[in-house]
Amino acid sequence: MVTLTSYLIVSAALLGIGVYGLSVKRNAIRILFAVEVIVNAANLNFAAFTRYMNPPQVSGQIIVFYSIAAAAMEAAVGLALILVAFRLNSTIDVRKLNKLKG
Amino acid sequence: MVVFPPTTPAELIALILRVITSHTFITIIIFPGFIHLTLVVIFLTWYERKLLARIQLRIGPLYAGGPGGILQPLADGVKLIFKEVMIPYKASKPLFLGIPLMMVFLSALPFAVIPFGQHWVIANIDVGLVFVFAMTSLFPSMILIFAWASNSKYPFLGGLRSLFQQVAYEIPMWISTLSVVLLAGSLNLVDIVKAQEKMWFIVPAFLSFIVFFIAIMAELERLPFDLPEAEPELVAGWYTEASGAIFMLIFMGLYMKLYLMSSLVTVLFLGGWWGPAFLPQPVWFIIKTLIVATFIIIPRGVYPRIRVDMLIKTGWTRLLIIALANIFLTILLINSGLLAAWGI
Amino acid sequence: MVSLVIPSDISFVVLTAVTIIGAIMALQAKELIYGAIALAISFIGIAGFFALLDAPYLAMLQIAIYVGAVVVLILFTIMLVRRERGEEMDKRTDAAEGSMGLWLAGLLALAISGVVALAGTSLPTQAPAASLPVSDLGPALTLQYPVPLIILALLLSAALLGALVLAKVER
Numbered sequence: 001m002v003t004l005t006s007y008l009i010v011s012a013a014l015l016g017i018g019v020y021g022l023s024v025k026r027n028a029i030r031i032l033f034a035v036e037v038i039v040n041a042a043n044l045n046f047a048a049f050t051r052y053m054n055p056p057q058v059s060g061q062i063i064v065f066y067s068i069a070a071a072a073m074e075a076a077v078g079l080a081l082i083l084v085a086f087r088l089n090s091t092i093d094v095r096k097l098n099k100l101k102g
Numbered sequence: 103m104v105v106f107p108p109t110t111p112a113e114l115i116a117l118i119l120r121v122i123t124s125h126t127f128i129t130i131i132i133f134p135g136f137i138h139l140t141l142v143v144i145f146l147t148w149y150e151r152k153l154l155a156r157i158q159l160r161i162g163p164l165y166a167g168g169p170g171g172i173l174q175p176l177a178d179g180v181k182l183i184f185k186e187v188m189i190p191y192k193a194s195k196p197l198f199l200g201i202p203l204m205m206v207f208l209s210a211l212p213f214a215v216i217p218f219g220q221h222w223v224i225a226n227i228d229v230g231l232v233f234v235f236a237m238t239s240l241f242p243s244m245i246l247i248f249a250w251a252s253n254s255k256y257p258f259l260g261g262l263r264s265l266f267q268q269v270a271y272e273i274p275m276w277i278s279t280l281s282v283v284l285l286a287g288s289l290n291l292v293d294i295v296k297a298q299e300k301m302w303f304i305v306p307a308f309l310s311f312i313v314f315f316i317a318i319m320a321e322l323e324r325l326p327f328d329l330p331e332a333e334p335e336l337v338a339g340w341y342t343e344a345s346g347a348i349f350m351l352i353f354m355g356l357y358m359k360l361y362l363m364s365s366l367v368t369v370l371f372l373g374g375w376w377g378p379a380f381l382p383q384p385v386w387f388i389i390k391t392l393i394v395a396t397f398i399i400i401p402r403g404v405y406p407r408i409r410v411d412m413l414i415k416t417g418w419t420r421l422l423i424i425a426l427a428n429i430f431l432t433i434l435l436i437n438s439g440l441l442a443a444w445g446i
Numbered sequence: 447m448v449s450l451v452i453p454s455d456i457s458f459v460v461l462t463a464v465t466i467i468g469a470i471m472a473l474q475a476k477e478l479i480y481g482a483i484a485l486a487i488s489f490i491g492i493a494g495f496f497a498l499l500d501a502p503y504l505a506m507l508q509i510a511i512y513v514g515a516v517v518v519l520i521l522f523t524i525m526l527v528r529r530e531r532g533e534e535m536d537k538r539t540d541a542a543e544g545s546m547g548l549w550l551a552g553l554l555a556l557a558i559s560g561v562v563a564l565a566g567t568s569l570p571t572q573a574p575a576a577s578l579p580v581s582d583l584g585p586a587l588t589l590q591y592p593v594p595l596i597i598l599a600l601l602l603s604a605a606l607l608g609a610l611v612l613a614k615v616e617r
Binding site: 001002005006007008009010012013014015016017018019020021023024025027029030032033034036037040043044047048050051056058059061062064065066068069070071072073074075076077079080081082083084086092 | 469472478582594
Binding site: 236243269 | 479483486502503506507509510513514515517518521522525579580581
């Protein structure tokens with residue numbers, strides 16, 4: 001029996017995984033992975049709510065649509081930033097990229 | 103009467119018979135499913151070699167069984183199965199073996215939504231066209247992963263070139279089909295074909311047909327967009343290190359993609375299964391698809407290869423602009439009511 | 447007529463497993479590329495969830511954009527940012543950091559699940575029978591919410607130009 005609560009718990013679990021990755025990992029690309037996981041958790045949450053509402057609303061699907069597009073854009077710009085950071089410092093360890101010099 | 107779960111052998115046989123003759127089973131396994139796809143892919147490899155041979159004033163496969171070497175692909179398949187599969191040093195084994203399987207799977211999966219006849223479609227979903235494009239957008243990433251997993255220079259460079267090319271031509275491919283969606287009013291492939299009953303969409307959407315045709319030739323990496331496979335430079339591009347059964351899987355995946363793109367052209371532009379009633383509908387579909395496949399194969403024997411900067415420039419600028427302009431033209435055409443006589 | 451409809455419970459469990467294991471492997475895999483592939487599998491799991499929630503267009507869009515474009519970008523960046531194959535770019539996290547992260551994530555997930563469980567009776571348990579057809583999305587995007595659409599277009603252009611300018615190599 002699949003209820004709304006089960007979808008929300010899956011979404012919360014994904015959020016937890018994403019927050020763990022965001023706070024612990026050092027590699028900038030893994031942090032990007034974690035951010036994408038968090039955004040996907042939020043999308044799942046929206047999609048689950050838009051299905052279980054009565055009467056069904058289309059605004060939930062619209063929000064997910066925009067969220068997918070915005071997250072793709074953010075990934076593109078984030079990856080370009082990682083490339084530039086690597087070119088300048090030859091490391092993508094975020095513990096070392098903590099100087100604004102240069 | 104069919105009883106589930108069956109308790110006696112007679113009931114089991116009745117259940118099996120019932121499953122085998124059900125529409126779902128026939129469409130998935132026989133037509134247009136497994137068996138049909140495999141046979142057509144085998145036929146297409148033979149057909150391409152014969153056709154190119156005739157263009158180049160040769161004869162092509164001749165000796166392998168039957169007239170005209172019709173069993174040549176089977177002979178090739180048997181040879182490839184018995185060849186040794188060499189995995190390069192420090193290449194990633196699970197990726198090397200798994201990605202070709204995924205490629206064949208992904209090439210065959212969109213056939214689930216392509217309608218071969220009015221009732222010959224496996225899954226009549228409302229977003230059929232977007233499903234096909236979602237599946238074809240997975241190819242560049244798989245090619246890149248396979249090229250990286252081969253752990254050697256030539257495949258990697260070929261994989262990068264192939265990635266550039268396929269990503270650049272995906273967008274004109276998608277946008278040029280928007281005109282067809284506007285004309286048909288639905289993303290469902292069955293509805294798109296049904297709307298072409300009176301007039302094939304190649305007539306009002308001729309420019310997008312041209313753009314789509316060029317874009318799929320670039321997606322399929324056929325000459326003249328052959329750069330990722332440039333033989334004198336890159337040996338065989340991203341599948342250089344594939345040998346034996348792995349190469350056979352990749353080869354099958356490529357030809358299945360050719361059949362997929364040809365049948366997409368048929369569905370979107372050439373009226374799908376519509377034709378005079380003396381032949382059944384799926385036969386018309388296959389005839390039209392084979393004609394399109396012929397026109398995709400012929401340039402391989404005729405044109406030289408395009409340079410990489412011309413390739414990318416054409417994909418991102420010229421084709422995109424023509425496709426966008428065609429959307430506006432289509433909107434103008436629909437709103438002007440010129441196509442009302444044909445039900446659009 | 448033999449029906450091939452898989453019960454939605456089984457597919458929910460399978461999709462949950464695929465998504466969560468994919469997300470965990472994306473963060474824990476030793477090689478970044480295996481992590482990217484696991485992330486792609488996790489995205490496909492989420493697309494399966496969308497399909498299960500009667501949003502097929504969103505599912506296809508998720509596959510096409512995330513797995514088809516974002517994962518390719520990530521793979522490309524990983525290949526440009528590596529020094530040598532086999533060299534680990536990610537040092538092992540030590541126990542203190544790891545446990546701090548686990549506590550943080552666990553508390554967050556527990557808090558949200560607690561809120562969800564407390565609101566238990568006010569949440570709908572049964573999905574309404576009718577769901578939205580795909581053709582509702584178009585009018586909603588253009589007629590009901592046109593301003594976010596234009597803003598999205600501007601944002602896309604800004605992101606495209608920004609990424610191009612950033613990644614350009616100065617000669």
